[in-house]
Amino acid sequence: MNLNHLRHFYFVAKEGSFSLASETLCVSQPAVSKSVRELEKYFEVSLLSRSTKRRNMRLTHEGRRLFEYARSLFAIERTAIDDMQALRELHDGVLRLGATPTVANYWLAPYINNFKTLYPNVLLSVQVASTPVISEALIDYEIDLGIIEGGEVSSTLINTMHWFDEEMLFITAYTGHKSSAMIRSELEQSVWLLREQGAMTRDVVERILADNQIKPQKIIEIGSNEAIAKHVEAGLGLSLLPKATVADLIQLNTLSEIKLKAAKNMRRPLLILNHPEDNLQSFAASAFQVILSHKIS
Template structure:
């Protein structure tokens, strides 16, 4: 039917079967057959032909079909483009940088969904602390940076995409003396701390300052896993994302020490303005949908 409609439009536009045949590159008998098929399908005469004058006349119903045929073909073309855009699978390389907590607990699920939807995209991921990721981002070694700490505000786009909860965590056997003010009690503890440049470490410092806690001792370790293992081995307490210790608290290997105030922070993404690839745009859309 689509080819017949194209032929009919060509006949009307050219006002000739012969010219129509030449314009769409089919035989003149082919044109006649297409018109006959349409007239049979719609049950009406579409074109009156004069053999003597070798002219054609478009009937009233033919004029209606001509208008509708153009609309139908236009809609089909739009639909084809829409479907092509929908099914087209972008390709290329997406370079991501992620701070530790995001890289360990948020990014795997996002990437799993992203790769399923865009299987032709190659992903390169760097997971380090916030400072190192930010430095790589500034040097354009990373397309999109996922961070959990503060960075200098410069000429790039920064947007929050996830609200995280921070908690004080101890070994499951840890006992808190409620007769002592919390800040004084916690000041008398060994704290397990992340290295300088870490977003988690930055948040721990903020918490200690707000609560007026002055640790008796500090142990510095370079990863969430190392900190969690240190606390599980009763080496001290820490202030860390609830994502890191959720399962351990549930299994009663660790426990959360309640604080009067709930502490939250935001995970953010950075991208360079006016310099985003299509695959980076698609990934950011995933982040915005969280």
Template sequence: MHITLRQLAVFTEVLKSGSTTHAAQVLALSQSAVSASLTDLEGQLGVQLFDRAGKRLIINEHGRLLYPRAMALLDHANDIELLFKQGHGALSLAASSTIGNYLLPAIIADYRRDLPDARLELTVGNSQEVIDAVSHFNADIGLIEGPCHQHDIVSQPWLQDELVIFAAPGAEIFKQPVTLETLANAPWILREQGSGTRELVDHLLLSKLSHYHVTLELGNSEAIKHAVRYGMGLSCLSRHVIADLLDSGLLREVHAPLPTMTRTLHLIQHQQKQRSRAIERFLTYCHQEVE
């Protein structure tokens, strides 16, 4: 059986109009198309839906049984059509930890305030996990802490971010001039390998030191900043991550003899992923953050 929504629409309009002629006018179809659609529906159901009295069509017990169910299906179909015309849709996001924990909450709050019924799922991981999620179509949009050079991924620059070296206010590093040597001799608490932050720290900071000692590698920026707060070592994270503790004086920035460490955060999508209205709409909120 292959009942179509068009057949159900024809059936309900014939019932309301009382004839195939009037139904054809409402549906902008030929009378023969309306008659053929109704005949085909009755053939698939194996019953007559109307009693024929000359040219008149009078609904019978079968038609009365079908009518409320047909109307329910047509109403659901209309709801679906309106849902996607309005640009709604369930979005799946994947973001690296700095972005997911510190930048996206405000963006998502604005998005949900304007679209309270829109479904949105967010997975937070390191940059490689985000790339994998987008590559395998498990996420519609990815947000990572650096470019992606994977051949099946389209990477777009998004926001500028600054990495900051920091320590507890009473740390040993502040009792002497901060040099590359004192930084090399300090205990470091860093993000795990595979994170975008760690990749940049390796490139812009650790590569400039003659040696270094990593005492802890943690996969959570919150754990790192609190470990540093309690005097366990130095670290280097996004200013977004530690802004609250810097402002409160619980952490102190270490001004190193190095150029400012900046990076560009990127939006990524699979190159074969079609941009739906829902995706386009969410991206406008992301770009408002840039402005």
């Protein structure tokens, strides 16, 4: 069935005449008449009862049935058009984000706030998990966008973009000053509290320690940055954590920053993950990426 023919028939039935239908559709009256004839030929029924004397027409029983189907079909079409427009203009829709813990805890909130201010009707969710879990969720289309801390994502099914660099700080229990100087030998002889092997933060910390020629002799593994900060505060050892995690604790005089002379490469990258093909990204995800591109201090 030719849907264009059905559309012409629908407007003839709705308007009650071929001339009004042709005006509404902005096509010639002969074209409308031909469409109706083709539709009758296709179904092998008469859809209209035409009267030459009264110059009008009436729907047959078959015509009334087909008109109801056409009305339902074009109502669905209108709903689909309106829905797609709402999604495109972000009057509606869903945004599913994935973020690693540090990103979710310390960086994401102001960007989400800006997004909700601009697009209040878009439903938003945030999955907080490790980089491997976020990567798999993106590949499986369970999230629209991922934001992670450090590390490398090797999958060809994921596009990786640099967001910004986050500062890392050496920390110790409060010494009476917000910062204290230490030399490399002192650092190496201390107990170090580090994330577990395989954690992205652990990879970054090991890279920074190696760049600064520090080889810890005693290591205790703890499963979260916040837990590490608490144990450092209690005097269990030293650590190297994101500034965002420990800045408030330094201001509260529960931790002190360790100043290492000529420290190198004391930053780690935060990354945005998305699908490599732009047509696979939702309008909401694209809009959120624009917001992420404007750094909030």
